Each structure stands twice: as C-alpha cells, then as structure tokens.
Amino acid sequence: MISKIFTDFGRFILWLPKVFAKPENLSMYWKEISRQMNDIGIGSFIIVFLIAIFIGAVTAVQFAYQMDGTLIPRYYIGYIVRDMTIIEMAPTISCLVLSGKVGSNIAAEIGGMRQKEHIDAMEIMGVNTAAYLVMPKIIAALVVIPLLVCMAAIVSILGAYLASVPTGMFTGGEFVQGLRSWFEGWNVFIMLVKSVVFAFILTSVACYQGYFVKGGSIELGKASTQAVVTGNILILVADYVIALVLTT
Amino acid sequence: MIRVEHIKKSFGDTEVLKGISFTFLKGKTNLIIGKSGAGKTVLLKLLVGLLKPTSGKIWYDDVDFTKLDQEAVRRIRMQVGMLFQGSALFDSMTVEENIRFPMDMFTKKTMKEKRKRVDYCLERVNLEGVNDRYPSETSGGMQKRVGIARAIVLEPKYLFCDEPNSGLDPKTSIVIDELIASITEENNITTVINTHDMNSVMEIGENIALLHDGHLAWEGSKEEVLKSGNELLHDFIFASPFLQKLKESAD
Structure with missing residues (x-):
C-alpha cells in the first residue's frame, strides 16, 4: 500500500514533464482545449448550480436556527454565509463534486482509449499522447473551474437569500447588511487559489489513473473509482494546507 | 529495410523472445507467423517501439532504433503507418x-x-x-x-499490420491482403504483417519468419513453404485436417 503510493507519486512526477512538453501543433491543442472547456464547464454548470443553491440555502437556515435566541445580531447570518461560501463551500464542495463528475469521466475516457489501442495508435503516429490527451484537459480545467467556483459562490449566496428572506427568517435589509459587512478581498483570493489548485488535482489525478490503466473493463472501473477517491482525498489535504498557509 | 539482431524480451522471469535475428525487406510483404503465444505481437510492438527489448538491436535502415532518444523515435515514427488488430x-x-x-x-x-x-x-x-x-x-x-x-x-516508409484479417470473412480477408500487398509494391515500402492466417501466408508471404516458443524456427518465402522439410512449419501451416488432406492428395 505505502510502496504503491510512493511508486504512483514518483511515476506521476516523472510523467508531468511529458505532459507539459512543447505541443506538436498548437491549433490542434487549442481545438482540444476548447472542447474540454465546453465539456468541463458547460457540462458541469447545472450540477454545480444546483449544489451551490442548496448549500447556500442550508447554510443560511442552519445558522438562523443556531443563532435563534442569542444576542448576536441577525445580519451576522449574511456575513457568515458570505464568508463561509467564499472561503470554503464554493471551492471545496464544488470541486469535490467535480472530482466525481469530471474526474471519473476523464479517467474512463483516457482509460478507454488506452484499452482500445487509441493511445498506441497516436504514439505510433508520433504524437506525444501524454501532452495531447492530458495538457488540454488540465488547462481547460484551470480556466473553467475557477469560473464555475465564482458562479457557485454567487449562486450560493442567492440560495441563502431565497431560503431565508421570503420565508421571513430575517429581512432582506438585514441579509444585505451582513453581506456588506467586513468584506475582505483576500478571501476571494483564497477561493481562487483553492479552485486553481483543486482543478489541477482533480484533472491530473484522473488523467494519470486513466493513462496508466492496464487490463479490462474491471480495471477501468477501478481506475475511475480510484481517480475520484484519490482526487477527493488530495483536495481535502490541499484545502487544509491552503487554509493553513493563507489564513495564519 | 528493418533488421532485428539477437533481440530478446522478458517480462519478469518469463522470456518471450529468446534472441531473434531477422531482416524485413524493403518493397516486400514481410510476415511474422506462429502459434498464439509464440511472441509475434511482442516482436511487432518492439519493432514500433511500444516495448523496449531486454537486449539486442533493431535497425531502421542504418539507424539503431534502440539507441534513439524520445524525440528521434518520434521522428522515425512519423515515417511509420500501423494498422491495428481492432483498427483503433x-x-x-x-x-x-x-x-x-x-x-x-x-x-x-x-x-x-x-x-x-x-x-x-x-x-x-x-x-x-x-x-x-x-x-x-x-x-x-x-x-x-x-x-x-x-x-x-x-x-510512410514502413507499414505495420497487426492481425489484419482477424474477425473478417475469408473474402474480405483476401481483399485486405491484396490491398496491403499492392500498396507495398506501389510505394516500395517495408511492410511487416503479424498474422496466423494461412491464406495470407500463401498469397502474399514474400518474406516469412516463423516464430516458435520465442525462437525463429524458419524463414523463407511462400514458394519455399511447400518445399521446406521443417516440421514446425508444416505443423503450423497444415494444422487443419482439411489442409492436411489437401497436401496429401497433392503429394
């Protein structure tokens, strides 16, 4: 188990220079990046939107419940929802979900290509398959996932508003007052750093699992699961490290 | 022309190829034949660089393919075309x-x-x-x-075909064989075909290597197949009772 982790880590590090090698033909890579941006970004928009709206709603409702009967002003709920969403919920929960959706999809796609000899066929044509199949996915994710996370943060705050103001938990004025209190741009920076790091983790791990898959459909299924599990664990570890580095 | 010299390939403790030397001729359809597990696919993968030999050399004309760096391998590969078993x-x-x-x-x-x-x-x-x-x-x-x-x-200067007839009916197999042979002749390229189809051997086998248990058991052309006294070759070519009867009646 431990030796496998070190073997995989070593192989992953040795594989990265091949992934970020000079492209053979920029226009082909650009075409692939555009396709991946569409697949990852547009393809994940609805799921991220739905999750974000409910996360915001649940956060607002639960904080309202916990603060009920305390002396803390009610507009604090808007403030807490905003910062919690920006710092933690939007980047981490969105990327955990994306790791499941996009990560398993990428691992299955590349693993399927390996099994059907598509990767061998490209290699024999002279294509650097690690670069052509992986780099566009990582670049597309690094661009699109932070945008999805920003959208998730906005939608989440909107979800909190919709769940609490129309239901009479507190007034719109109190919520907006909370949203506008003690705003720090640094928190948005933390969110963006997290989303970029998580995007790299979830795509590169999934690509790695798919690229080195060996065997048949059972192994492909395992690789797909492994991509999600490893991606999620690494995202949580990175979340802790980023929080430690950027907030202390 | 492609030449392999004393090529060996092992996977763990299992030695699949045990020192094969053979020349694949330019402008000819070169066939690698042999029973399942003889090492045909491994040899083909070594030739195109999908696997690395344990020892031995592979020459593409006068270039030692086993000594090239990744960039040089890619340049050679741009002169290579390959037909995969599942088409890929x-x-x-x-x-x-x-x-x-x-x-x-x-x-x-x-x-x-x-x-x-x-x-x-x-x-x-x-x-x-x-x-x-x-x-x-x-x-x-x-x-x-x-x-x-x-x-x-x-x-391409070199064309590799891995089991081009697998999964095809006999008539379509003949069409594919003829197509490969005519492309080889027309373009004067080095074609290497990995097959266990006997029709292919007798139709387009201009330069044949029979592998058996990781060794080169026989080499020659389709004309030499019938004249050869090699038992392994005859066991392989006339494996089916129908062909055996045909041979006996011809004898």
Whole structure:
C-alpha cells in the first residue's frame, strides 16, 4: 500500500514533464482545449448550480436556527454565509463534486482509449499522447473551474437569500447588511487559489489513473473509482494546507 | 529495410523472445507467423517501439532504433503507418477526421489539400463516399480499410499490420491482403504483417519468419513453404485436417 503510493507519486512526477512538453501543433491543442472547456464547464454548470443553491440555502437556515435566541445580531447570518461560501463551500464542495463528475469521466475516457489501442495508435503516429490527451484537459480545467467556483459562490449566496428572506427568517435589509459587512478581498483570493489548485488535482489525478490503466473493463472501473477517491482525498489535504498557509 | 539482431524480451522471469535475428525487406510483404503465444505481437510492438527489448538491436535502415532518444523515435515514427488488430479508429471522429488526424497534427497543408489526400486514400482502399460516417456506422472490413487509409496518409516508409484479417470473412480477408500487398509494391515500402492466417501466408508471404516458443524456427518465402522439410512449419501451416488432406492428395 505505502510502496504503491510512493511508486504512483514518483511515476506521476516523472510523467508531468511529458505532459507539459512543447505541443506538436498548437491549433490542434487549442481545438482540444476548447472542447474540454465546453465539456468541463458547460457540462458541469447545472450540477454545480444546483449544489451551490442548496448549500447556500442550508447554510443560511442552519445558522438562523443556531443563532435563534442569542444576542448576536441577525445580519451576522449574511456575513457568515458570505464568508463561509467564499472561503470554503464554493471551492471545496464544488470541486469535490467535480472530482466525481469530471474526474471519473476523464479517467474512463483516457482509460478507454488506452484499452482500445487509441493511445498506441497516436504514439505510433508520433504524437506525444501524454501532452495531447492530458495538457488540454488540465488547462481547460484551470480556466473553467475557477469560473464555475465564482458562479457557485454567487449562486450560493442567492440560495441563502431565497431560503431565508421570503420565508421571513430575517429581512432582506438585514441579509444585505451582513453581506456588506467586513468584506475582505483576500478571501476571494483564497477561493481562487483553492479552485486553481483543486482543478489541477482533480484533472491530473484522473488523467494519470486513466493513462496508466492496464487490463479490462474491471480495471477501468477501478481506475475511475480510484481517480475520484484519490482526487477527493488530495483536495481535502490541499484545502487544509491552503487554509493553513493563507489564513495564519 | 528493418533488421532485428539477437533481440530478446522478458517480462519478469518469463522470456518471450529468446534472441531473434531477422531482416524485413524493403518493397516486400514481410510476415511474422506462429502459434498464439509464440511472441509475434511482442516482436511487432518492439519493432514500433511500444516495448523496449531486454537486449539486442533493431535497425531502421542504418539507424539503431534502440539507441534513439524520445524525440528521434518520434521522428522515425512519423515515417511509420500501423494498422491495428481492432483498427483503433477514434470513435468520436468521422472517417475523414480519422484519416486526416496525422495530417492535422504534423503537416501545414491547407484543408483543401488534406481533403484531396483523404479522398485519394479512401479511393485507394476502395471506400469512396464514407467520409462523414463514424466508425460505429461501418463494418469490420470497412474499418480495416479506413485503418489502412489512415496508416498510408502520410506516405510512410514502413507499414505495420497487426492481425489484419482477424474477425473478417475469408473474402474480405483476401481483399485486405491484396490491398496491403499492392500498396507495398506501389510505394516500395517495408511492410511487416503479424498474422496466423494461412491464406495470407500463401498469397502474399514474400518474406516469412516463423516464430516458435520465442525462437525463429524458419524463414523463407511462400514458394519455399511447400518445399521446406521443417516440421514446425508444416505443423503450423497444415494444422487443419482439411489442409492436411489437401497436401496429401497433392503429394
């Protein structure tokens, strides 16, 4: 188990220079990046939107419940929802979900290509398959996932508003007052750093699992699961490290 | 011309190829034949660089393929075309996009020039008018022909075919064999075919290597097959009772 982790880590590090090698033909890579941006970004928009709206709603409702009967002003709920969403919920929960959706999809796609000899066929044509199949996915994710996370943060705050103001938990004025209190741009920076790091983790791990898959459909299924599990664990570890580095 | 010298390949403790030397001739259809597990596919993968030999040398004309760095291997590979057993066509691309892919990647031709070349290659494999179909919308035989068209689109110097007849009916197999042989002759390229199809051996086998248990058991041409006294070769060629009876009656 431990030796496998070190073997995989070593192989992953040795594989990265091949992934970020000079492209053979920029226009082909650009075409692939555009396709991946569409697949990852547009393809994940609805799921991220739905999750974000409910996360915001649940956060607002639960904080309202916990603060009920305390002396803390009610507009604090808007403030807490905003910062919690920006710092933690939007980047981490969105990327955990994306790791499941996009990560398993990428691992299955590349693993399927390996099994059907598509990767061998490209290699024999002279294509650097690690670069052509992986780099566009990582670049597309690094661009699109932070945008999805920003959208998730906005939608989440909107979800909190919709769940609490129309239901009479507190007034719109109190919520907006909370949203506008003690705003720090640094928190948005933390969110963006997290989303970029998580995007790299979830795509590169999934690509790695798919690229080195060996065997048949059972192994492909395992690789797909492994991509999600490893991606999620690494995202949580990175979340802790980023929080430690950027907030202390 | 491709030459392998004392090539050995092991996987763990299992030695699959045990020191094979053979020359694949230019302008000829070179066949690697042998029973399942004889090491044919491993030898083919070594030739195209998908595997690395444990020891021995592979010469592409006067270049030692085993000593090249990754960039030089890629340059050689751009002169290589390969037809895979399962055709290995990209499912998400149409037939035209599949054939055009190597040109899109490595040439600066205009779209008009690329389309012209695609049409020529499709015409060459007798498959006009299927440009916009997806691989899933074509038959096994058509997929093989599209695979050949893709393999020859960059006018390779070396053509490799892994079991080109597997899964095809005898008539389509003959068409594919004839196609490969005529492309080889026309373009004066070195073609290496990995097969266990006896029709292919007797039809297009100009230079044949019989592998047995990781060794080179026999080499020669289709004309020499019948004259040879090699028992392993005869066991392999006349394995079916039907062919055995045919041989006995011919004798």
